[in-house]
Amino acid sequence: MRSGFVALAGRPNVGKSTLVNALCAGKIAIVSDKPQTTRHRVSGIAEGEGYQLVLVDLPGFQRPLDPLTERMQRTVDRGLADVDGVLLVLAADERPGPGDRFVARRAFAGSAPVVIALNKTDRLGPAEIAEQIERVAGLGDFRALHPVSARTGDGVAALRDELAALLPEGPRYFPEGATTDQPLGFRVAELVRERALELTREEVPHAITVELEELGERRVRASVLVETEAQKRIVVGHGGRTIREIGIRARPEIECLLDRPVFLELRVKVRPRWRRDRALLERLGL
Numbered sequence: 001m002r003s004g005f006v007a008l009a010g011r012p013n014v015g016k017s018t019l020v021n022a023l024c025a026g027k028i029a030i031v032s033d034k035p036q037t038t039r040h041r042v043s044g045i046a047e048g049e050g051y052q053l054v055l056v057d058l059p060g061f062q063r064p065l066d067p068l069t070e071r072m073q074r075t076v077d078r079g080l081a082d083v084d085g086v087l088l089v090l091a092a093d094e095r096p097g098p099g100d101r102f103v104a105r106r107a108f109a110g111s112a113p114v115v116i117a118l119n120k121t122d123r124l125g126p127a128e129i130a131e132q133i134e135r136v137a138g139l140g141d142f143r144a145l146h147p148v149s150a151r152t153g154d155g156v157a158a159l160r161d162e163l164a165a166l167l168p169e170g171p172r173y174f175p176e177g178a179t180t181d182q183p184l185g186f187r188v189a190e191l192v193r194e195r196a197l198e199l200t201r202e203e204v205p206h207a208i209t210v211e212l213e214e215l216g217e218r219r220v221r222a223s224v225l226v227e228t229e230a231q232k233r234i235v236v237g238h239g240g241r242t243i244r245e246i247g248i249r250a251r252p253e254i255e256c257l258l259d260r261p262v263f264l265e266l267r268v269k270v271r272p273r274w275r276r277d278r279a280l281l282e283r284l285g286l
């Protein structure tokens, strides 16, 4: 039996969480088209022939702006320590820039081998992919470079095999059949947040967090927290349209996760400066 941990490093929005979901063949982490979606360390477990591969999804590298983003960057630092491999994720449809070089320096600074995933290849033709591979290859001394599309699944199986080959002999760290380390309540709150991100824009997604208040047999209650009255009006929407839509979209996924029908009650609350509220951040596991 081989087993171990591979952490994902990359700028926000390059597709790390989508790739974790593709590698694990299930929904582990929430995804959105807004940067800074992932705020916590989330593990996804991929089991294969004789191995258990734990993929550690992390927030994207960014400059910390407030206690929330500071904590997210600490999560990145801790997540990259003590792993068996680092999966450096880059977006194939963007030229590697200063942000990618910064992440790459950090990834290559550790002792663990680095595998590069050039993601979103579905957006490019073969010639453009070849050009990007050349550009990306200069970032450091990598173990392997895989062009993939987390969206279509192209190249994902070969990448999984490559990562499994990095694993040392070891025990199963999670029970057989486990898919993630996240508590159920956290996953429920994240599914609500995912829909709230989907339906909001600009600064609003960054100002949203979700606090689960009740996870009952038949009733799930959660609060969508924002920082200002103006943001609350946006998330509530005209006549309650937006918050209702968040609930309509989140509920089937929550029911699927819980494997039972539930009433989902959502409320929008203003919690001024919650991103600076250390007690609340602790409670949210940040």
Ligand SMILES: Nc1nc2c(ncn2[C@@H]2O[C@H](COP(=O)(O)OP(=O)(O)OP(=O)(O)O)[C@@H](O)[C@H]2O)c(=O)[nH]1
Residues within 6 Å of the ligand: 010, 011, 012, 013, 014, 015, 016, 017, 018, 019, 030, 031, 032, 033, 034, 035, 036, 037, 038, 039, 058, 059, 060, 061, 119, 120, 121, 122, 123, 148, 149, 150, 151, 152
């Ligand atoms: N076309 C295309 N889009 C992708 C692919 N992988 C991810 N995306 C999209 O890229 C956006 C960001 O994806 P995420 O997985 O949330 O990115 P992330 O790197 O985890 O972002 P943070 O958590 O903010 O650091 C979403 O809109 C995804 O649907 C891909 O292979 N092809």
Ligand SMILES: [Mg+2]
Residues within 6 Å of the ligand: 016, 017, 018, 029, 030, 031, 037, 038, 057, 058, 059, 060
């Ligand atoms: Mg993410």
